[in-house]
Amino acid sequence: MVDLYISKLSKNKNNNSMNNMESYPPVLRHLDQQQHPPPPPNLDPNEEFQEPDPVPIIDLECLQHEKLEEACKNWGLFRLVNHGVPLTLLKELQEVAKELFGLSFEAKEGACSGSPVTYFWGTPALTPSGTALTKSPQNMNWVEGFDVPLSQLSHFNPQLPTLESVRVLLMEYEKHLSRIGIRLFEAMAKNLELNIKRSKEYIAEKSGMVRVYRYPNCPDTNVGLGMEAHTDSSVMSILNQGDEVGGLQLLKHHKWLNVKPIPNTLIVNLGDMMQAISNDRYKSVMHRVSINKHKERISLCYFVFPGEEVVIESSKYKPFTYNEFRSQVQEDIKALGHKVGLPRFHHSQPLLL
Template identity: 65%
Template sequence: MNNSESYPPILRHLSHPRHHQPDGGDPIRESEPDPLPLIDLQLLSHDMNMQKVLEDACKHWGLFRLVNHGIPSTLLTQLQHQAKQLFSLSFESKQASCNAADPVTYFWGTPALTSSGTPLTTAPQNINWFEGFNMSLPHLSQFQPQLPQLHSFRDTVVEYGEHLSRIGRRLFEAMVKKLDLNIEASSSYVAESTGIMRIYRYPKCSNSDVGLGMEVHTDSSVLSILSQENEVSGLELLKDHQWLTVKPVSNTLIVNLGDMMQAISDDKYKSVTHRVKLNNEGERISLCYFVFPDEELEINSSNYRPFTYKQFRTQVQQDIKTVGNKVGLPRFQHTPHSSHENLQK
């Protein structure tokens, strides 16, 4: 089968340039080999210097590279290999492999922050150039897919998800130590019951004008943990009004803070603005874990009126339908700031 035929039909012809809306940043900045803050998970519990690096990363970057995370490199390689096999199947078989009632859904072209699984029928200039699988980790082990490739991938993701849940808890506990917050149960803020995995495939494209792999956005999560093992770059973060490329480095993870972490920290920590550009060297596969607070846990902050993640998610979905984009945290501020709202778009 021709590789392009494995993509959804609307993504097979990358020849429709579009004009981008302002994205809040200057042209991409070529920087030193890896400017990202580096966090060693094994040192984090007892090394004061490493704890300071983490605090600075949360305040000034909202993103960092994680090493010594305890995930076997063989597992990371296996995930990429199985994901590539799964995505190489025909579009029709992937589309038929799961439905909206399953803990696994297949989606494409939808903004990163909408509910997934709804086929897109709008014009190409309104889409993001990717396809993906959304997996609800708490219910994944009970899912019995018909596709052999999805069945084996499910088993690997279940194992991977256990590692990510452990990492998320350790990172969150280390982050809040410096915030002087009265948080007794971190499991309510990084709740295992909320964990999801999204596996994305972005097509190769030599025409940079065709659009973005994923639009400019912030995540709604507490933490997002990304694996990008196949050496094809695309992820970019907005830092000091310039775009920086987050280069893939084998056996490392990229951790970024989301809106819930920014609200929990009373804006001391940063929900990072990021996007995905298409790459002309090859298609890109990434695996991202998102973790959220318990739906009914009330988040209290001096900068925001009290809200739950459930209320936040409902507001995001409503804004996407009514104004066409996520507004996010400014909706819950005591005094909204228009400049912050524009950055979140």
């Protein structure tokens, strides 16, 4: 089934170029690369990643609990190898995502009208995309994307063939990412000595979602960030950042470190829910995305959350549900322009913003 859709996709290439100005949301169109000279032909796409990659490596086939514990405590992020996701599937997802983003802005916006899939740009997916138009360029994220709730994929009947190809591939991808998420969380729960029955409530498969991102390239990287510095609200996030174009950076010892894109590996980072569940033993990692000078970046991130009404209890935080946490984040973004997150629920007072 997947190969059939990919075959159809390759035979019906959309005439729009990836660099076609019409494919970008209006607010991003001045970054169109046709007005800039192309990069040198011998450019190494990983020129910014010549230094050794310090990110901890976790082998899912031979999972070592001690190494996982160290990565969760000291980094909140690790590289996953031997994860069992077929390399062909990872590549197909990247290619179909490129085709999808190459469609005109109007086609992408119209395709999601009235559907469970949300198209957003210039702002995190938690806020309406239209707010990007009122932001100054300095405060805007240089990104567009699709927010895909996986539990509703089987009921989603997209009109665009390319979006249908994405849907079919994501249904296959979900099986692998759900398996990985459960395996990793069970290992973390064992390390944390969580109640096994209770821990199963902390990672709800039906809560899983995928966000597909495109970050435009720009010779002037001072124009802003692809994604501002933030922590994820999830239990964990699993990122397929492609083979060549980097941009993901994590904050470590008050310095931003590049996370090198390495083929056939995934990046796992812990979110706010995992930090609260672990009573601050594990770290919700601060990260951001920079803009690449020469190539735009396509990435896919899988997020998993607790059940919305599952109460998270720990000695560091007041009891709260993910539904309450999400509502508070939305309120803070609307009122303050940024996420506050876990400090809203911390026992210590007062909260300083």
